[in-house]
Amino acid sequence: MVVWFLFLATMFLNNAGVAGQADDTGFVSIDCGLVGNNSYKDASSTLTYSPDEAFIDTGTKHNISAAYVTSTLSPHYLNVRSFSNGTRNCYTIRSLVKGEKYLVRATFMYGNYDGLNKGVIFDLHIGVNYWKTVNISDPDKRTIAEVIFVAPVDYIQVCLVNTGLGTPFISSLDLRPIKNSLYPLANSSQSLALQHRLNAGPTDTTIIRYPDDPHDRMWEPWSNVPYWTEITTSSHVQSVQNDIFEVPSAVLQTAVTPVNATPANTSELKFFWLADPPNKDPEYLANLHFSELMNLTKDQKREFNITLNDAMFSPEPFSPDPLYANAVYGFKPVHGRQQYIFTLKATANSTLPPIVNAVEVFVVLQVSGIPTDTADVSAINAIKSQYQIKRDWYGDPCVPKTYAWDGLNCSDVASGSPRITVLRLASSGLTGEITNAFANLKALQTLDLSHNNLTGSIPAVLSEFPSLAILDLTGNKLNGPIPSALLTKSKDGSLTLRVADNADLCYDETECNQLKKKSNSSKIAIAIIVPIVVVLILASAGILIIRKFRWSGSYMKPTKIPENMENHQFTYRDLEQITNNFQQEIGRGGFGVVYSGCLVDGTQVAVKMQRDRSTQEVNDFMVEAQHLARIHHRNLVSLIGYCNDENCLALVLEYMSEGSLQDHLRGLKLNTLFIEGICFHFIS
Numbered sequence: 044m045v046v047w048f049l050f051l052a053t054m055f056l057n058n059a060g061v062a063g064q065a066d067d068t069g070f071v072s073i074d075c076g077l078v079g080n081n082s083y084k085d086a087s088s089t090l091t092y093s094p095d096e097a098f099i100d101t102g103t104k105h106n107i108s109a110a111y112v113t114s115t116l117s118p119h120y121l122n123v124r125s126f127s128n129g130t131r132n133c134y135t136i137r138s139l140v141k142g143e144k145y146l147v148r149a150t151f152m153y154g155n156y157d158g159l160n161k162g163v164i165f166d167l168h169i170g171v172n173y174w175k176t177v178n179i180s181d182p183d184k185r186t187i188a189e190v191i192f193v194a195p196v197d198y199i200q201v202c203l204v205n206t207g208l209g210t211p212f213i214s215s216l217d218l219r220p221i222k223n224s225l226y227p228l229a230n231s232s233q234s235l236a237l238q239h240r241l242n243a244g245p246t247d248t249t250i251i252r253y254p255d256d257p258h259d260r261m262w263e264p265w266s267n268v269p270y271w272t273e274i275t276t277s278s279h280v281q282s283v284q285n286d287i288f289e290v291p292s293a294v295l296q297t298a299v300t301p302v303n304a305t306p307a308n309t310s311e312l313k314f315f316w317l318a319d320p321p322n323k324d325p326e327y328l329a330n331l332h333f334s335e336l337m338n339l340t341k342d343q344k345r346e347f348n349i350t351l352n353d354a355m356f357s358p359e360p361f362s363p364d365p366l367y368a369n370a371v372y373g374f375k376p377v378h379g380r381q382q383y384i385f386t387l388k389a390t391a392n393s394t395l396p397p398i399v400n401a402v403e404v405f406v407v408l409q410v411s412g413i414p415t416d417t418a419d420v421s422a423i424n425a426i427k428s429q430y431q432i433k434r435d436w437y438g439d440p441c442v443p444k445t446y447a448w449d450g451l452n453c454s455d456v457a458s459g460s461p462r463i464t465v466l467r468l469a470s471s472g473l474t475g476e477i478t479n480a481f482a483n484l485k486a487l488q489t490l491d492l493s494h495n496n497l498t499g500s501i502p503a504v505l506s507e508f509p510s511l512a513i514l515d516l517t518g519n520k521l522n523g524p525i526p527s528a529l530l531t532k533s534k535d536g537s538l539t540l541r542v543a544d545n546a547d548l549c550y551d552e553t554e555c556n557q558l559k560k561k562s563n564s565s566k567i568a569i570a571i572i573v574p575i576v577v578v579l580i581l582a583s584a585g586i587l588i589i590r591k592f593r594w595s596g597s598y599m600k601p602t603k604i605p606e607n608m609e610n611h612q613f614t615y616r617d618l619e620q621i622t623n624n625f626q627q628e629i630g631r632g633g634f635g636v637v638y639s640g641c642l643v644d645g646t647q648v649a650v651k652m653q654r655d656r657s658t659q660e661v662n663d664f665m666v667e668a669q670h671l672a673r674i675h676h677r678n679l680v681s682l683i684g685y686c687n688d689e690n691c692l693a694l695v696l697e698y699m700s701e702g703s704l705q706d707h708l709r710g711l712k713l714n715t716l717f718i719e720g721i722c723f724h725f726i727s
Contacts, residue, residue, distance in 0.1 A: 070259065071136055071218040076104040076124035085118060088253060092119055092215070098134045101437060102126045105212075107154025111183050119215035120152040120185065126203055126211045131168075131446045133202040133438040136218050139194045144229060146219040146258065147201060151186040151212065153179050163209025168202040170195065171412035171442040175236055176320065177211075187261065189237035190408070191221070191229040196417055202438045204446070221258045227287055228328055228374070228407075235328065235405040239316060241265035243399050244273035244297040255293040262294050262401065271299040271312075274398065276336040281367050288330060288370050288403075295334040295368055295400045304389075304396030311347075311388040312397045316404055318381050325406045326376035327383060331356075332401035333363035333370070339395075346390045347397035352383060360390045363398065376407045415441040415453065416460040422483035423451075423463060429480065430473045454486060462486035469493045469515070477502050477521075486510060493517040493541065501526055501548075515541040522547035524555055611684030615691035622650050634667075639698065647700070648683055653692035664692050671696075 074083075074092040082093040102124040112121065126132040139145065147169060153162075162180040166173065167188055175188045192199075199218070203211035229235045242251055242262035253259035266273060280295040304310030318325060335345060349357040349371055357371050377383065387397035414420070423440050426432070434449050441453035441461040452465035463484050469491045476499035481490060488510050497519040505514065506528030514529070525540075525548060532538035542548055549555040619625070621640035629649065630637035638650045653664055664687075671682040671694070684695040 069220045070253075073098060073134070073216040074119040074122070075134075075213045075215055076102075076106075076122040077119075078104060078122070083118065087117060090253065090259075095124060095134070095216070098136060098216075099124070099132070101129060101132045105156040107152065107156045108158070108182070111152075111154040119150065120154070123152070123154070123156050123212040123214050125156070126205065129205070129435045129437055131202050131204050131435075131438045132211070133168075133200040134213075134216055135198055135200050136216075137198040139197050139199055141194055141197050142231075144191065144193050144221050144223045144225065145199070146189065146191050146217075146221050146260070147199065148187060148189040148217040148219070148261070149201060149213055150215045151177060151179060151188075152184070152214050153182045153212070155182045156212070157210070161209065163211070165206055165209065165211040166204040168200075168204060168438070169234065169408075170200055171414050171439045172234070172408060172410055174234075174408065175406075176206075187237075189240075189261075190234050191226050191237075191405075192234035192410075193229065193231045195231070195410070196414055200438055217259070219259050222289075224285070225258070225287055225289060232410050234408040234410060236408050238319070238327070238404040238406055239263075239402060240404075241402045242294045242297065243401055244271070244275065244299040246273065246275060246297070251291065251293050256291040258289070262291075265402070266299065270302055272302050274298045274300060274336050276366070278336075278366055280334045283364075283368055286368060288332065288368070288372075290332045290368055290370075290401055295332065296336070298334070298336055298398045298400040300396045300398045307396050308389050308391050308393050310396035311386055312399060313384060313386050314399075314402070315382055315384040318383070324378050326378040328373050328376050328405045328407055329356075329383075329385070330370055330372040330403040330405075331385070331399060332368065332403070333361070333398065334368055334400050335363040335365040335398075336400075337365075337395075339365065343394050344392060345395040345398065346393040347387050348390060350386045350388070351377065352380060353386075356385070412439075412442045413460050415439050416462050416486075419460075419463045419484055419486070422480050423448075423466075425480040425483075426478060429478045430468075430471070430475070432468070432471065452489075464510075465489040467491040468495070471495060473497055475499075477505070479504050481505065482507055484508075489513040491515040492519070495519055497521060500524075501529065501542075503528065505529065506532065511538060513539045513541075515539075516545065517541045518544040520547070521545040524549050524551065611682070611695070613684050613686045613693075613695060615686060615688060618650055618652075618686055618691060618693060618695075621648065621695070625650075625652075634663075640695070642683075646683075647698040649680075649696045649698045651694045651696060661692065664694075668694060 070090065072090050072092045073095045075095045077094040080094060082091050084091050104122060104124055106122050149167065160182065164176065164178045167175045167177055169190050169192055174190055177186060177188065179186055201216060203213060205211055226235060240260060240262055243265050245264040245266065248264050251262040256262065275297050280292040282289060301310050301312050331349065346360045346362045348360055356373065361371060363369050387399060389397055420440060427436055436448045438446060440448045440451055440463060447453065450467045451463055453461040454464050464486055465488060466484065473492065473495035475497065477497055479502055482504035487508055489512065493515045494517065499521065500523035501516065501521055503526040506526050525542060529538065529540055530550065533540040621642060622638045625638050627639040628636055629639045635652045638652065640648045640650045642648060668685055680699060681697040682694065683697060686693040
C-alpha cells in the first residue's frame with residue numbers, strides 16, 4: 044500500500060511543457076507587465092496574449108532577472124506588473140454576462156524582478172470576495188490560482204491586496220467562459236477555488252490544456268513510479284450524456300493503479316492532501332474521474348469502494364465504464380481536518396485493482412459580499428475620471444468595508460447592492476464645471492464639494508436627488524443663479540445648502556443683474572487703470588536703463604533744465620511764501636516731505652521737497668523733473684515748476700483735492716505703485 048501526497052504533483056510544474064494549438068472565441072488572455080501595445084501568440088499554447096493597459100491603470104512593469112529565463116519558459120512569465128502603491132489594485136475585465144459561469148486564472152513567477160531576492164505574501168480577491176493568499180518564497184517557482192464563479196454583474200475585478208508582507212505582483216491573468224451546466228456546485232452563493240487538478244499516469248510531463256480541453260483547464264501530470272502502474276490507451280474516451288465536468292479524452296486516456304496488487308481483491312490505492320492554510324479550516328469539495336481503459340474479459344471485474352477519511356464517499360461499490368467518462372464527487376463540503384485521505388479499496392468480488400484517471404480538489408468560497416450598485420459604480424468612476432482624483436480609489440467603492448474608498452459612506456443593506464450615500468471631496472483640487480455624473484448617485488444624502496476650484500453654474504439636476512440633505516459648495520468659483528429648486532428645498536428645510544465664498548453666485552435675476560452691473564463698472568475702472576500702469580512701466584524702464592549705466596561706472600552728469608521748464612523756476616524764498624513757511628505737511632515718501640501751498644493767483648499746489656542734495660539725489664530729481672515735464676495725461680498731475688538752488692531742491696505740482704489713487708482703488712484691492720522712488724499722483 045502506498046499513500047501518495049497530492050502536493051508532490053506540483054513539483055512537475057517547473058519543468059512541464061504545455062500542450063495547445065489555438066485560441067478560442069471568448070477567451071481573454073492578459074500578459075501582465077508586457078511592454079508595448081502588440082499582442083502575441085504563445086508558441087506552446089497558440090493562445091493570443093495581450094498587454095494589460097486596457098485592464099488596469101496602476102502599478103509598474105518589470106522584467107524578471109535574466110538568471111531565471113530559460114528556453115522553455117512561457118513568455119507571460121518573462122515580465123510582471125507590481126503594485127508598490129495602494130492597498131488594493133484591481134484588474135477590470137468587462138463584457139461579461141451577468142449570471143453566467145466563468146473560470147479565472149492568475150499566474151505568478153517572482154524571478155527576482157526587483158533585485159531584492161525576497162519572498163512575498165499577499166491576498167487575491169475575486170470581485171469583492173476573498174479568493175486566495177499567494178505565498179511566494181522561491182524566485183523560480185510558478186504559482187497558479189484558479190477560481191470558477193458566477194458573474195454577479197457584467198464585469199469582474201481581480202484585486203491584489205497588500206497585506207504588509209511584500210509588494211504584490213502578477214505575471215498573467217486569464218478569463219474563460221464555461222457552460223453553466225458544468226461544476227453545478229459553483230453558483231451565485233459560492234465559488235470554487237482550485238486546490239489541485241491532476242492528470243494521473245501520463246507518460247511525460249506535459250500539462251494538458253486547450254485545445255485538448257476546450258475550457259482551457261490546466262491538468263498537471265501526476266504519477267508515483269515505481270509504486271503505481273500507469274495504464275494508457277490510444278482509444279478515444281467518450282463523454283456521457285449531461286456530463287457536468289467534460290474532462291477531456293486526453294486526460295482520461297491515462298490512469299494509475301497499485302503495483303503488485305495481489306490478490307487484487309485486497310489491493311487499495313491511497314492519496315491525500317493537507318489543509319491549506321490549516322488555521323483557516325477551509326471547506327473542500329473533491330471530484331474523482333474514472334474510465335476503464337482495458338478490454339475486460341467476462342472473467343475480469345474492477346470494483347472498489349471509495350472512502351474519504353474512512354467515511355463512504357461513494358454510497359455503493361463503483362465500477363468504471365470502459366472508454367466512457369465517469370465521475371464520483373461530493374455534494375457536501377468537508378472540513379475540520381489537517382489531512383484528507385482518499386482510499387480506493389477493491390471489493391471481494393473484484394479481480395482487478397482500483398484505478399483513478401484524474402482528481403480535482405476545490406476550496407469552497409462563500410459569496411458573502413455583494414458588489415456596489417452598478418449605476419453608482421459607473422457614476423463614481425466617471426467622477427474619478429473627470430477630475431483625475433488621486434486617491435486610493437481602486438476596486439469596488441463600498442465592499443468590503445475594510446477597503447471602501449476614502450471619502451465615501453455606503454448604505455448597509457441586508458439584501459441587495461450597497462449604495463453610495465455620502466461623498467466628501469472637500470479641498471480635493473477639483474477644477475472645471477460640476478459634472479452631471481453626481482446626479483447619477485441617486486441614493487446620495489451628503490455631497491461636499493467645498494473649497495475647490497469649481498467654475499460655471501450649479502447644475503439644476505442636483506436638485507433631483509431624492510434623499511439629498513446636505514449640499515456644500517462653499518469656497519469655489521461658481522457663478523450665475525442658484526437653481527430655484529435648490530432654493531425651495533433650502534427654504535422648506537429639506538436641504539442644507541452652503542454656497543458661501545462664491546463671489547459671482549446670485550439668488551435671483553435681480554441680484555444677478557446687479558452683479559453684472561458691478562462687473563461692468565470694474566471693467567471700466569480696469570480699462571482706465573491699465574493704460575496708466577503701462578505709462579508707469581515705461582517710465583520705470585527708462586529709469587532702470589539710466590541706473591544701469593551708472594552702476595556700470597559711467598557717471599551721468601546732471602541734465603540741463605529743459606527749455607519748456609525755464610519759466611517755472613522758483614526760489615527757496617518763493618517756496619517759503621507759497622507754503623507759509625512749510626506749515627502744512629500732507630505726505631511723505633522716499634523722495635522727501637510734501638507740503639500744501641498756494642500761488643499768488645490763488646492756485647493750490649503741492650510742494651515736494653527733496654530730503655538731501657547728494658549727487659545721486661540731484662540726478663534722480665532731474666530725471667523725475669524731465670519725465671513730468673514731458674509726460675502729459677489727463678490722469679496724471681501736472682508739473683507747475685521746480686526749485687534748484689543751493690538751499691532747495693523741490694517740485695511744485697498740481698494739487699489733487701480728492702485724495703490719492705490708493706484711496707480710490709481700495710475697493711478694487713489694488714496697491715499704490717511706487718516706481719524707482721517716483722511718486723505719481725493720478726486719479727481714475
